[in-house]
Amino acid sequence: MAIVQPKSLKYRKAAAHTFILAFLCTIMFPLLMIVAISFRQGNFSVGDIIPSAATSTLDHWRLALGFNVRQLNRVTGSTIDYVETDDGKYQILVRSEDDSSFRNYVTEPFSISDVKAKASADVPYVVNCYTQTSDAESAQFADASTAKENNAVLESVLAMKLGEGSDAVQYFIDKNDKEGTSYGIYKEKIIPPPFPVLLWLWNSIKVAFITAFLIICLSTTSAYAFARMKFKGKTVILNGMLIFQMFPAVLALVAIYALFDKIGEYIPWLGLNTHGGLILSYMGGIALHIWTIKGYFETIDASLEEAAAIDGATPWQAFRLILLPLSVPILAVVFILAFISTITEVPVASVLLLDMNELTLAVGSQQYLYPQNYLWGDFAAAAVLSGLPITIVFLLAQRWLVGGLTAGGVKG
Amino acid sequence: MAEVLLSKVRKNYNPAILKDTLRNINLDIKDGDFIVFVGPSGCGKSTLLRMIAGLEDITDGDLLIDGKRVNDVPPSERNIGMVFQSYALYPHMTVFDNMAFGLKLKHMDKKEILRRVVQAADVLGLEAFLERKPKALSGGQRQRVAIGRCIVQNPSVFLFDEPLSNLDAALRVKMRLEIAKLHQELNATIIYVTHDQVEAMTLADKICVLSPLRPSAESNLEQFGSPLELYNHPVNLFVAGFIGSPKMNFLKGEIVSISEEKCTVKLITGEKVTACVNATRGKVGDSIILGVRPEHLLTKNIDAADGGKVTAKVIVTENLGAEFYVYMDSGASEVGSDFTVKSDSELEVVAGDEFSVGIPAAACYLFDAEGIAFPRTQVYKRS
Numbered sequence: 001m002a003i004v005q006p007k008s009l010k011y012r013k014a015a016a017h018t019f020i021l022a023f024l025c026t027i028m029f030p031l032l033m034i035v036a037i038s039f040r041q042g043n044f045s046v047g048d049i050i051p052s053a054a055t056s057t058l059d060h061w062r063l064a065l066g067f068n069v070r071q072l073n074r075v076t077g078s079t080i081d082y083v084e085t086d087d088g089k090y091q092i093l094v095r096s097e098d099d100s101s102f103r104n105y106v107t108e109p110f111s112i113s114d115v116k117a118k119a120s121a122d123v124p125y126v127v128n129c130y131t132q133t134s135d136a137e138s139a140q141f142a143d144a145s146t147a148k149e150n151n152a153v154l155e156s157v158l159a160m161k162l163g164e165g166s167d168a169v170q171y172f173i174d175k176n177d178k179e180g181t182s183y184g185i186y187k188e189k190i191i192p193p194p195f196p197v198l199l200w201l202w203n204s205i206k207v208a209f210i211t212a213f214l215i216i217c218l219s220t221t222s223a224y225a226f227a228r229m230k231f232k233g234k235t236v237i238l239n240g241m242l243i244f245q246m247f248p249a250v251l252a253l254v255a256i257y258a259l260f261d262k263i264g265e266y267i268p269w270l271g272l273n274t275h276g277g278l279i280l281s282y283m284g285g286i287a288l289h290i291w292t293i294k295g296y297f298e299t300i301d302a303s304l305e306e307a308a309a310i311d312g313a314t315p316w317q318a319f320r321l322i323l324l325p326l327s328v329p330i331l332a333v334v335f336i337l338a339f340i341s342t343i344t345e346v347p348v349a350s351v352l353l354l355d356m357n358e359l360t361l362a363v364g365s366q367q368y369l370y371p372q373n374y375l376w377g378d379f380a381a382a383a384v385l386s387g388l389p390i391t392i393v394f395l396l397a398q399r400w401l402v403g404g405l406t407a408g409g410v411k412g
Numbered sequence: 413m414a415e416v417l418l419s420k421v422r423k424n425y426n427p428a429i430l431k432d433t434l435r436n437i438n439l440d441i442k443d444g445d446f447i448v449f450v451g452p453s454g455c456g457k458s459t460l461l462r463m464i465a466g467l468e469d470i471t472d473g474d475l476l477i478d479g480k481r482v483n484d485v486p487p488s489e490r491n492i493g494m495v496f497q498s499y500a501l502y503p504h505m506t507v508f509d510n511m512a513f514g515l516k517l518k519h520m521d522k523k524e525i526l527r528r529v530v531q532a533a534d535v536l537g538l539e540a541f542l543e544r545k546p547k548a549l550s551g552g553q554r555q556r557v558a559i560g561r562c563i564v565q566n567p568s569v570f571l572f573d574e575p576l577s578n579l580d581a582a583l584r585v586k587m588r589l590e591i592a593k594l595h596q597e598l599n600a601t602i603i604y605v606t607h608d609q610v611e612a613m614t615l616a617d618k619i620c621v622l623s624p625l626r627p628s629a630e631s632n633l634e635q636f637g638s639p640l641e642l643y644n645h646p647v648n649l650f651v652a653g654f655i656g657s658p659k660m661n662f663l664k665g666e667i668v669s670i671s672e673e674k675c676t677v678k679l680i681t682g683e684k685v686t687a688c689v690n691a692t693r694g695k696v697g698d699s700i701i702l703g704v705r706p707e708h709l710l711t712k713n714i715d716a717a718d719g720g721k722v723t724a725k726v727i728v729t730e731n732l733g734a735e736f737y738v739y740m741d742s743g744a745s746e747v748g749s750d751f752t753v754k755s756d757s758e759l760e761v762v763a764g765d766e767f768s769v770g771i772p773a774a775a776c777y778l779f780d781a782e783g784i785a786f787p788r789t790q791v792y793k794r795s
Contacts (some may be wrong), residue, residue, distance in 0.1 A: 259502030270438075304498035306467050311514030311565070312488035325504045407547045410496075 038064075039125065040378035046303045058227040064197045064381035072172060072186040080173065080185070085109045092127070092160070094185055096173070105129045107160055115158065124159035124172060125172035131162070159188075194375075197382050200355060200364040204343050205389050207275050207360060210333050211282045212338040215330055219286045221295035228302065238294075252346045254279055257351050273354040281348050285341070288333045296330040297323065301410040303325070326409075332400035339393050342384065413477040414491070414568035416441040416464065421473035423459055433459050436631035437473070439620060441603065444460055446595050448612040449605045449656070451622035455632060460622070464603060465494050465571050469779055485646075488514075494571040495563025497578065498555045501546040501561075506532075508542040511560050524566075535597070550584045559594070561645040565733060572604040576611065588614065595650055611655060615640045621651050644791050651781035652703050656752045658737070658752045660777070663702045663722070663744035673789050675778060677702055679744040685720035687776030688790040694780055703777035706737075706754040708792055710770035717770025724751055726765045731758060740767060 041057045048055070059069045075096045083091040089109035094289060096103055107129040121124035142388050160171040170188040225231075249256070257272070260281065264271015273278055300323060308318040324331070343362065350363045359367075361382060368379035416439070421435040433620040434456040436579060441447050449457040460470040464475060467488035475483055482490050497537050502510050508529055510708050533539045536556040546554055562570055575591070583661045592615055595602055606612055612619050619642050625632040635642055636653045642726045645653035652660050665679035677700055678684050685702060693698065710717045724740035727750065731737075737757050742751040761767050775792035 079464070126484060228654075294706075299502065301498055302496050303496045305467075307494070307496060308502075309467070310465060310487045310492065310494050311561070312517045317517065321500055339694040362696070406503045409501050409546055410498035 009120060013363040014020055034380045034383055037376050038384055039378060042090065043230040043373075043375045045374075060381040063191070063193045063378050064385055065196050066196070069191070070189040071189040071190055072193060075171070075185040075187050092129075092158075092173075093159070094129075096185060105160060105162065119158065124170075126159045126161050126170070128158040129162050129171075161246075166296055185307050194378070195364060195367055195382075196357060197361070197364070197385065199405055200359050200361040201389070204361040204386065207278055207282075208339045208342040208389070210275075210281050211342045212335045214283055215286050215289055215338040216335055218323065219289040219293055219334060220327070220331065222286070222318075223290045223297055224323065226290065227294045227297035228305070233333065238291070243289065245285070245287040247266065249281075253347060253351050260352055272352060273358055275358065278349055278352050278360075278362065281352060282342055282345070292334060293330055295329070296327055299325055300337065300406060304409060326406050328400050329402060332397045336394055336397050340390050343390055415443050415476075415478075416569060416603070417472045417474075417476040419463075419476070421460075421463065421475060422471045423463060423468065424471045424577065427471075429764060432471075432625055434463075434596075434622075434632060435625055435629070437633050438631075439633070439636060441601060444599050444601055444689040446615055446617045447604065448616035448618075448620060449620045450607065450612045451632075451634075452611060452624065452654070453626045454478075455622040457622050458608075460572050461573055461603060461605045464569070465492055465515075467494075482557055490569075490606075490739055491567050491569035492569045493557070493565050494573055495558045495562055495573065495575045496562055497607075499546075499578075501554055501559040502509045504766060505542050505556050506545055507538060507549070507560075510546065510557055514561070514565050522692060528564045528566075529560075529781060532560040535563065535594070536560050536770045548686050551651050552581050552587060554784065555579065556590075557715055559591075563598070568601065569596075570600050570602045572602065574605055574607065577606070577608070577685075583584070584608075591615065609655060613643075617656075620697060623650050623654075639758050645785070645788060646777065647728075647781045647785055648699060650780070652777055652785065657751075658706045658754060660703045660754075661742075661751050662695055662746060662749070662779075663667055663704070663742065663743060663751070665702055666699060667691060667696050667698045667700055669697060670694065674773065675681075675786070678721070681722075681743040683722055684721060685771055685776065686773045687719065687724070687778050688774045688784045689778040690787060690789050691778055694786065699781050701779045701781075701783070703779060704771055706752040708754070708775035708794065709773060710752045710772065711753065711755045711757075711759055714770035717772055719771035719773035719776055721768050721770045722751070723766055723768040726761050726763050726767050728763055729759070729761060738767060 024079075032049055033045075036047070036051060037045060038060050039056045039058070040047050040051045041055050041059075062069050077401045079095045079260065081093040081095075083106075085091060087109070089111050091109050092105075094105040107127040110125075110127050115125045158173050160173070162169045162171070172186040172188060174186060174223070205293050226234060260270070261275045263277065263280075264274070268274070269276045270280055304322050304326075305313075305318040306313075308322050309315075313321065336348055343360075346362050346366070349360050350366075353359050353363060356364075356367075365379055365382035365386065368375040413539045416437040418437050418441075419432060420607065422432055422439040424430070424432045424601040437460060439447075449460060451457045459468060460632075463470050463709070464477075465513050466482070466485065469622055477490055477492070477683055487494075502513060505513065511529045512525045515528065527586045530539070533542055536559060538553065538556055539555060540562060541549060544593050546557065549557065555578075558575070572591070575589050579587060592605075593666055595615075597632060604611075604615060618637060619639055619641065620636045621634040623629075623632050623634050634654075637645075639655075642651060642655045645654060649662070653662070663679050663685075664687070665677045667771055668678045668684065670675045672692060673688065674686055675689045675694075678682060679702065691700075714721050715775060722742060722744075724742040726738055727741050728739045729737065730739075734756075736755045738753040738755070738761060739750040740753065745751050753767075772792055777785060777788065
């Protein structure tokens, strides 16, 4: 700005900047919270905004992205003894109170040299083991002179594997977790993802894309009619659409349910629990988009289409070849708006969709929050994930949000 | 090329209120004519053009192009080309695509499209700009593209809707000449709408003067004739006042004596003026309006003027260098309108002076109380 300003403007500018920064922080805070929770150990909604290395974990993200999560639970009251077999190999005997009952786990014999050769800090040396109800013979217990050697076994990471295939359970021995003669024994627990989050995400993207595309198709053609054509009742319909749009769809949930139940009897792919039905219900919300696009169409000089008509274009050709290419910015805006509102919509989707595998992410992620167990961490990861497609669509659509498309066409 | 015939054409935008925009328009436009529609804003001249183009429907009457009734024929099949006031170029297409758009829609052979566009661009001097978008063109170039878009279609009638009104004064003169040249080259029928009477007088073979429709009037087509016919023999007060710049002076008075060749009137200020007008259809004592053009008034040798003289108080003078205007307040003028004098030479008058001008009898126009002109018996030639 080249206008000369008074000196007090400097302070007002600083105040305005401070306000804007504070405002930005305020609205960014919940997002940061969610991101932080998704990286935090456990399912707690309170804690550090920036999790430290000790308390952070990727487990919530693993679950959200469909990977198994491995948990190590300390088995209480475990003691370890070593047994030397006759051929110079070792066996480990673990006594524990796992699952509230005393158990003995005995490994198959293994040689220390094998362990040293194969195990590293990350990859444990896995030894098969079996359970034994009676104690191993005390005569076979290693004496003090071999204890040193035994400790050498534990220099490497050692895992005991019980059972075969998918039922296998692994126990890890941690040499650093030593109390007296007993070592810490950790039982490995594999947690499969509780919900098909990626499938939900795909459902969301699919529904949102198709909905946004169909909304664009419907609302541009309707807006063209409202902006350019003369017909009876035009004003009444336009105002009517606006007024009916003011009632939230939530008010009609029961009606929507009943309606799609009935539709499903005749056209199954548009009925309850189908994405077709959900998309159809979302198509009802185009009134505002029609108004938006109509407003944009009216800024484009009608003489362009008249010129096209004289050039021999049909109304459809004038619409498609002249009007639509000039309306790309508003089409991008409407696409983004429709996409976002569809991705984030919950009430209608939660009523129309029933199967776990059909849910959208916005509805599905709420499965993490049930009154007895609020899985905040897993929920947060899914929630952040649901923001991903919106961001990508926005970034892609941004290149179409350009001004000046109609420049030079008419003298303005 | 084609003839255009309008017969009893009427236009009513809203039938609920019986208020016509155009009524009883009868025009016979000959092949190759350059016709200009003029009139004040709101007289329906653009509407009439759009009706010929097919962008507005015709409420009543017939429109014939080349002898074929085209009332219900869509614009693209009327074989017309139209240049819009706003140019209406397609902003997202290059100049070439703008001009080729209509031909592509007709699935014309690509070589033929190229030949036609290049030919049109050659005529209009647009060869260098074919790959540009309209955004990168100047106003005059855009206007030429709009004309080129018509030319490539090879229409039988060109329609121009105030094509020069968006250009600056210098460019307007240049484009005016180019359009005149184009008419000679193409020899096409051209219908041209403007509110600028210089364009009308210079370009037109025939001018059609339209007026805003009065509720009781039979038609708002006031007069249809050649520019000089309108200038010298306006049929009524409206045409006389509309054609000519500055506007014709009107003085109120009554008839004193009548003959076949001359008529003497007494203005309400008491001054007597003789006019070369056949007023035999009137009678002595009728109130009339005397018209005289500012450029015909004599400022030297006033007493030699055969018509008489008028004296009034000067309000303002304007010196344009080449021309000199004196605006006077005559008691015989309509309230609110000045008595204007145009002189080729500078005059020694200032505001407040009493100033007299001579009126040549041959330069007078005479209108009856209804505004209908009495036939003039002579046409004034300036010496």
